[in-house]
Amino acid sequence: EIVLTQSPGTLSLSPGESASLSCRASQRVYSSYLAWYQQKPGQAPRLLIYGATTRATGIPDRFSGSESGTDFTLTITRLEPEDFAVYYCQQYGDSPYAFGQGTKLEIK
Amino acid sequence: EVQVVQSGAVVKKPGESLRLSCQISGYGLSRYWIGWVRQVPGKGLEWMGIIYPRDSETRYNPSFEGHVTISADNSITTAYLQWSSLKASDTAIYYCARHVSLAAFDVWGRGTLVTVSS
Numbered sequence: 001e002i003v004l005t006q007s008p009g010t011l012s013l014s015p016g017e018s019a020s021l022s023c024r025a026s027q028r029v030y031s032s033y034l035a036w037y038q039q040k041p042g043q044a045p046r047l048l049i050y051g052a053t054t055r056a057t058g059i060p061d062r063f064s065g066s067e068s069g070t071d072f073t074l075t076i077t078r079l080e081p082e083d084f085a086v087y088y089c090q091q092y093g094d095s096p097y098a099f100g101q102g103t104k105l106e107i108k
Numbered sequence: 109e110v111q112v113v114q115s116g117a118v119v120k121k122p123g124e125s126l127r128l129s130c131q132i133s134g135y136g137l138s139r140y141w142i143g144w145v146r147q148v149p150g151k152g153l154e155w156m157g158i159i160y161p162r163d164s165e166t167r168y169n170p171s172f173e174g175h176v177t178i179s180a181d182n183s184i185t186t187a188y189l190q191w192s193s194l195k196a197s198d199t200a201i202y203y204c205a206r207h208v209s210l211a212a213f214d215v216w217g218r219g220t221l222v223t224v225s226s
């Protein structure tokens with residue numbers, strides 16, 4: 001069973017800055033099947049990135065995903081006020097398709 | 109446009125049974141799965157399991173297997189999440205989402221709040 005560990009737990013930044021969110025897998029993720037989701041209060045999660053690096057439909061190019069071995073990164077450049085939310089990674093290569101515990105991106 | 113429509117909020121007592129529904133519309137019968145995700149208020153997302161409506165193949169998170177049952181009716185593109193005996197610890201929001209093999213959960217429902225209290 002793959003365990004995903006996200007860091008940091010909370011990230012405090014200002015609009016216009018760049019954010020780097022980490023997701024480390026306990027073992028290799030099959031076929032880079034790693035997704036990132038954004039969740040705002042009172043809303044369902046929204047898919048941002050799948051396949052570790054592919055943006056979902058309608059996601060601005062300020063959001064990008066990268067992969068290095070078992071380390072995955074979500075980078076958000078030029079932070080907008082609407083980007084402050086909780087972000088989760090999820091691996092969907094081997095069942096159970098676990099989520100990470102989340103990173104809260106808050107306004108500094 | 110693909111839509112995921114979930115049943116409404118419910119309040120139940122411990123020991124009662126419950127079945128939640130999730131219908132996917134706006135998309136033909138095709139090769140996708142339907143999954144369930146739990147979120148206890150104020151906490152993170154927990155993957156419960158997924159089902160392939162075409163043949164009802166199901167994959168469970170071991171943490172939930174035996175306590176919930178995931179099923180589907182392919183003719184009406186609807187999936188279900190069922191408990192035979194609820195516990196107070198089942199109080200949570202339950203999300204349903206379409207799972208596409210290459211793209212994970214790409215379309216989500218709005219969630220169903222389940223409150224279990226005596």
